[in-house]
Amino acid sequence: MSIHSSLAAATTKLPIPVLSTYSVGHFEKLRLISLSTALPLAERDTLEPLSRRVSLDRKENLFRQDEPAGSVYNVSSGALRLYRILPDGRRQVTGFAFPGDFLGLSLLDRFNVSADALGPVTACRFDRRAFMELVRSQPNLMMHLHEITGHELSRAKDMMVLLGRRTADEKIAAFLMGLRARYAQIGWSAVTLELPMNRLDIADHLGLTIETVSRTLSRLDREGCILIVPGGVRLVDHARLDRLSAH
Amino acid sequence: MSIHSSLAAATTKLPIPVLSTYSVGHFEKLRLISLSTALPLAERDTLEPLSRRVSLDRKENLFRQDEPAGSVYNVSSGALRLYRILPDGRRQVTGFAFPGDFLGLSLLDRFNVSADALGPVTACRFDRRAFMELVRSQPNLMMHLHEITGHELSRAKDMMVLLGRRTADEKIAAFLMGLRARYAQIGWSAVTLELPMNRLDIADHLGLTIETVSRTLSRLDREGCILIVPGGVRLVDHARLDRLSAH
DNA sequence: CGGAGGATTGATGCTGTTCAAGCGTAGTGG
DNA sequence: CCACTACGCTTGAACAGCATCAATCCTCCG
Numbered sequence: 001m002s003i004h005s006s007l008a009a010a011t012t013k014l015p016i017p018v019l020s021t022y023s024v025g026h027f028e029k030l031r032l033i034s035l036s037t038a039l040p041l042a043e044r045d046t047l048e049p050l051s052r053r054v055s056l057d058r059k060e061n062l063f064r065q066d067e068p069a070g071s072v073y074n075v076s077s078g079a080l081r082l083y084r085i086l087p088d089g090r091r092q093v094t095g096f097a098f099p100g101d102f103l104g105l106s107l108l109d110r111f112n113v114s115a116d117a118l119g120p121v122t123a124c125r126f127d128r129r130a131f132m133e134l135v136r137s138q139p140n141l142m143m144h145l146h147e148i149t150g151h152e153l154s155r156a157k158d159m160m161v162l163l164g165r166r167t168a169d170e171k172i173a174a175f176l177m178g179l180r181a182r183y184a185q186i187g188w189s190a191v192t193l194e195l196p197m198n199r200l201d202i203a204d205h206l207g208l209t210i211e212t213v214s215r216t217l218s219r220l221d222r223e224g225c226i227l228i229v230p231g232g233v234r235l236v237d238h239a240r241l242d243r244l245s246a247h
Numbered sequence: 248m249s250i251h252s253s254l255a256a257a258t259t260k261l262p263i264p265v266l267s268t269y270s271v272g273h274f275e276k277l278r279l280i281s282l283s284t285a286l287p288l289a290e291r292d293t294l295e296p297l298s299r300r301v302s303l304d305r306k307e308n309l310f311r312q313d314e315p316a317g318s319v320y321n322v323s324s325g326a327l328r329l330y331r332i333l334p335d336g337r338r339q340v341t342g343f344a345f346p347g348d349f350l351g352l353s354l355l356d357r358f359n360v361s362a363d364a365l366g367p368v369t370a371c372r373f374d375r376r377a378f379m380e381l382v383r384s385q386p387n388l389m390m391h392l393h394e395i396t397g398h399e400l401s402r403a404k405d406m407m408v409l410l411g412r413r414t415a416d417e418k419i420a421a422f423l424m425g426l427r428a429r430y431a432q433i434g435w436s437a438v439t440l441e442l443p444m445n446r447l448d449i450a451d452h453l454g455l456t457i458e459t460v461s462r463t464l465s466r467l468d469r470e471g472c473i474l475i476v477p478g479g480v481r482l483v484d485h486a487r488l489d490r491l492s493a494h
Numbered sequence: 495c496g497g498a499g500g501a502t503t504g505a506t507g508c509t510g511t512t513c514a515a516g517c518g519t520a521g522t523g524g
Numbered sequence: 525c526c527a528c529t530a531c532g533c534t535t536g537a538a539c540a541g542c543a544t545c546a547a548t549c550c551t552c553c554g
Contacts, residue, residue, distance in 0.1 A: 084404060084407075084408050084494075086408065086412060086413075086493075086494060087493055087494070090412045090413075091412070092407050092408040092411045092412045094404050094407050094408075106393070106394075106396070106397025106398075106400055106401070107390075107393065107394065107397060108394070108397045108398070108401065112400070112401040112404055113404060132390075136386045136387075136389075136390060137386070139383045139384070139386065139389065140383075142383075142386065142389050142390075142393070143354075143379075143383060143389075145393070146353070146354065146389070146392070146393050146396065147353075147354065147355070149353070149393065149396050149397065149400065150353025150354060150355045150396065151353075151355070152400060153353055153359070153396065153399060153400050153403060154353070154355065154359040156400060156403035156404065156406075156407065157331060157341045157359055157360060157403065159403075159407050160331075160339055160341050160403065160406050160407065160410060161331050161333065161339040161341075163407060163410035163411045163454065164339045164410045164451075164452075164453070164454030165333060165337040165338070165339045165451075165454060166333075166337075167541080167542095168541080168542070198499095198500065198501085199500075199501065199502095200500085204411075204412075205411075206411070207410060207411030207412060208542075208543090209542075209543055209544080210500090210501080211501095211502085211503085211542090211543075211544080212541090212542060212543075213501095214501060214502055214503080215502080215503075215542095217501095217502095218501095218502070218503085230551090246333075246334055247331075247333060247334070414509080414510095415509075415510065445531095445532065445533085446532075446533065446534095447532085455510075455511090456510075456511060456512080457532090457533080458510085458511075458512085458533095458534085458535085459509090459510055459511075461533060461534055461535080462510090462534080462535080464534095465533095465534070465535085477519095
């Protein structure tokens with residue numbers, strides 16, 4: 001079973017279907033580009049024999065915060081939300097995982113977030129110990145993983161700025177633009193930006209309430225900045241979105 | 248095989264000096280335990296020959312966001328603020344660095360924050376390329392650095408929860424308790440919790456305004472929860488602070 | 495057709511911001 | 525030695541942005 005990076009290119013050329021549902025449509029088509037988006041070919045091949053495939057349905061949990069981290073995962077298809085919950089139920093969605101993303105890569109004893117599927121998900125599971133041993137023996141691979149973690153840390157700091165110092169409008173704009181950029185990275189650009197997560201997930205990600213997210217999106221739509229469509233949005237006024245999300 | 252255990256235990260037995268000023272007093276006394284707080288002895292010795300000492304005065308800058316990262320630093324004494332600034336001047340202090348902390352450890356091309364000294368600071372500077380080569384050749388060292396970065400990432404997620412989902416009271420309480428915990432880690436426990444950063448730094452760290460920080464601290468003082476003293480605070484009502492900062 | 499889950503919209507209110515004034519202490523120079 | 529300034533911090537009053545509470549709508553699906 002070989003993994004073709006050409007698939008990424010192929011998917012960008014797919015006709016853009018008009019969606020009539022809230023589906024997570026395209027994510028399913030992104031199967032198998034997983035490792036190649038993050039790692040060079042040679043390293044991907046060393047990892048592959050170690051992996052076992054897992055599948056999840058919508059709302060199923062992959063792992064929980066503070067649970068002993070026995071595995072490392074690489075998302076193959078679908079999307080997940082990563083979050084923490086406070087004792088009283090308040091939730092912070094720390095991020096979303098998409099095809100190609102690694103989960104549990106910091107190799108700590110315990111997961112530092114919970115993860116569950118936003119729709120059908122498949123992922124590669126690696127035994128943590130075996131993964132660590134392999135990685136330890138391959139300096140280049142290790143450096144790559146460290147680099148990935150470094151980028152994740154940098155994005156975490158982006159989120160801090162967003163959460164601490166930006167208005168609701170800016171948060172929404174930055175979220176949409178950021179999502180678009182990530183989709184582009186995994187080789188999936190489309191006119192319609194699909195939102196596999198619901199309003200509450202977005203709210204808990206941006207430190208807002210569901211009502212504020214809804215109102216802000218509605219207003220941006222009314223003002224011609226975006227266009228709300230079933231299952232996602234279209235970004236219309238790029239100049240304004242750029243200005244709002246600028247950092 | 249914990250990184251922290253042995254030395255942490257030793258340093259916590261240091262006598263606790265009593266301070267009477269705004270000074271960054273204690274930080275200066277923590278010289279030279281720098282590397283050892285984060286790394287085992289053997290690895291510290293391999294690193295030390297590579298380092299060159301740098302000193303900064305209060306308000307001096309160590310490096311800036313987006314600047315090419317030519318060096319990795321390890322703080323020896325003093326404290327720094329790490330921050331990002333938005334085009335319009337809004338600032339998010341992503342964290343503070345204390346003795347033992349590494350800066351630039353993610354080894355990316357560019358620094359992802361700016362850093363400047365809150366008071367007199369000394370640090371060890373390593374050439375990034377040399378550091379990377381050394382690290383690449385020593386899997387154990389590499390794993391340790393990766394683990395440190397993993398912990399930093401976990402703390403970044405704590406900050407997201409704090410910024411996105413907590414009230415001003417909780418932010419302040421969590422900040423104070425967190426600072427206390429970090430001081431304990433570097434072997435410095437005292438009755439008075441020194442605050443080397445000013446109110447504006449705290450505000451920009453917690454996503455609040457300076458007025459709200461001041462008001463909240465005043466109220467917690469008035470209510471007997473803490474005691475504001477020159478240069479810091481004393482934590483009085485631990486039960487309440489625990490409750491407020493619980494996660 | 496009817497129910498469930500998600501999203502939208504409106505009315506009201508609170509938390510934290512903004513604007514503004516005043517205080518305390520450290521540092522400086524006459 | 526004291527006046528004067530600078531800086532950081534505190535406090536007050538009015539305001540705004542976002543939250544809260546509540547009702548309604550829409551779409552999917554059994």
